[in-house]
Amino acid sequence: MISRNPCIAHLKSGYLFPEIAKRRRECALQHPDAKIISLGVGNTTEPVLPYITQGLVEGAQKLGTAAGYSGYADEGFLELREKISSVFYKGRFHADEIFISDGAKCDIGRLQVLFGSGVRIAVQDPSYPVYVDGSVLTGAAGAWTETGYTGITYLPCTAENNYFPDLSLLPRSTLLYFCSPNNPTGAVADRHQLESLVESALKTGSLIIFDAAYAEYIRDPLLPKTIFEIPDADLCAIEVNSFSKTAGFTGVRLGWTVVPKKLHYESGESINSDWARISGTIFNGASNIAQTGGVAALDPEGLAEIRQLCDFYLENAALIRNSLQQLGIPCIGADNSPYIWAFFPEKDSWDVFTDILNRCYVVTTPGSGFGPSGQSYIRFSAFGHRGDIKEACERLIHTL
Numbered sequence: 001m002i003s004r005n006p007c008i009a010h011l012k013s014g015y016l017f018p019e020i021a022k023r024r025r026e027c028a029l030q031h032p033d034a035k036i037i038s039l040g041v042g043n044t045t046e047p048v049l050p051y052i053t054q055g056l057v058e059g060a061q062k063l064g065t066a067a068g069y070s071g072y073a074d075e076g077f078l079e080l081r082e083k084i085s086s087v088f089y090k091g092r093f094h095a096d097e098i099f100i101s102d103g104a105k106c107d108i109g110r111l112q113v114l115f116g117s118g119v120r121i122a123v124q125d126p127s128y129p130v131y132v133d134g135s136v137l138t139g140a141a142g143a144w145t146e147t148g149y150t151g152i153t154y155l156p157c158t159a160e161n162n163y164f165p166d167l168s169l170l171p172r173s174t175l176l177y178f179c180s181p182n183n184p185t186g187a188v189a190d191r192h193q194l195e196s197l198v199e200s201a202l203k204t205g206s207l208i209i210f211d212a213a214y215a216e217y218i219r220d221p222l223l224p225k226t227i228f229e230i231p232d233a234d235l236c237a238i239e240v241n242s243f244s245k246t247a248g249f250t251g252v253r254l255g256w257t258v259v260p261k262k263l264h265y266e267s268g269e270s271i272n273s274d275w276a277r278i279s280g281t282i283f284n285g286a287s288n289i290a291q292t293g294g295v296a297a298l299d300p301e302g303l304a305e306i307r308q309l310c311d312f313y314l315e316n317a318a319l320i321r322n323s324l325q326q327l328g329i330p331c332i333g334a335d336n337s338p339y340i341w342a343f344f345p346e347k348d349s350w351d352v353f354t355d356i357l358n359r360c361y362v363v364t365t366p367g368s369g370f371g372p373s374g375q376s377y378i379r380f381s382a383f384g385h386r387g388d389i390k391e392a393c394e395r396l397i398h399t400l
């Protein structure tokens with residue numbers, strides 16, 4: 001028989017969401033009349049707004065006409081790539097530095113092919129699980145121990161360091177995943193912090209994979225929305241981004257990755273050329289329907305809808321944070337992010353999770369599932385219908 005890729009057996013965090021689902025099922029069995037509300041996952045709940053929906057409809061209709069039909073569009077529609085450059089990057093990137101993807105997560109997984117199994121990895125701790133799990137699957141993460149994977153440097157981001165890592169811990173020649181606004185903590189790095197990040201990457205010969213999937217949630221005009229607002233970031237950073245949490249495209253699937261032409265490996269070859277080659281080898285582009293929707297999303301009317309949708313989830317986030325604050329539970333997030341990161345000192349994340357589930361019938365996510373430094377934290381997600389969010393908040397206030 002064929003043998004299994006041994007890396008698959010090394011996946012550890014894959015148990016987080018199945019375990020949450022299992023505990024939710026158990027709660028439902030014990031309390032069959034309870035209406036369980038989820039503030040647990042980062043999945044969007046609200047409909048795509050009308051102008052962007054019309055873009056999707058047009059994308060589908062075009063495919064049914066001889067004049068509008070299109071087939072493979074490998075790196076993505078030129079119009080979409082140019083629009084992304086002008087809307088998000090002040091036109092500073094050429095279309096061939098922007099690659100359209102079927103979502104940020106998919107590219108986060110695929111990007112590691114550029115660096116192989118020998119690359120050193122660093123992550124913010126806690127972090128979005130795909131950075132670690134993707135590294136496990138390529139073999140770069142090394143062996144699992146009680147404190148994490150041997151091939152991964154965990155950079156703690158806790159209340160003590162204001163959720164920004166101590167960059168002196170960054171080893172040389174490392175692939176550093178960095179997410180701002182952060183999932184799960186909701187923390188947003190300021191300009192000075194991102195300048196120090198770029199400086200450290202340049203000093204150590206490291207490459208940043210900057211995940212900006214929640215950038216459109218930033219409302220504070222002083223906070224950078226992209227790593228490329230920082231001088232010289234195009235010498236040391238790739239940025240992944242997505243229409244999922246902004247236009248409601250979690251099920252439509254559309255994102256992009258910026259790979260600047262100035263990026264080179266230690267050996268001098270171009271990372272951009274390799275990424276174009278890899279994209280053409282193992283990926284055949286995002287759906288043309290999704291891309292037409294993406295073009296509409298970047299029209300002024302579409303951008304207004306993106307703002308409206310993000311505002312809705314930000315209002316949810318504020319409701320959750322205010323409820324937690326009324327209870328005296330320390331938390332961050334919600335101002336520029338759809339996540340709230342709540343601290344329960346000296347308690348185990350899973351115990352707090354179970355307590356909230358069984359007493360309030362509200363599903364959250366245990367912080368320890370995002371990395372060792374997430375212990376004693378709980379992540380609340382603002383993705384939900386307003387009525388559910390309000391009811392969950394009432395239950396938290398009156399039960400905890």
Ligand code: PLP
Nearest residue numbers: 042103104105128183213242244
């Ligand atoms: N990046 C972060 C930080 C996320 O939290 C998520 C989804 O939860 C993604 C990327 C996935 O984005 P996409 O739907 O574009 O794959």
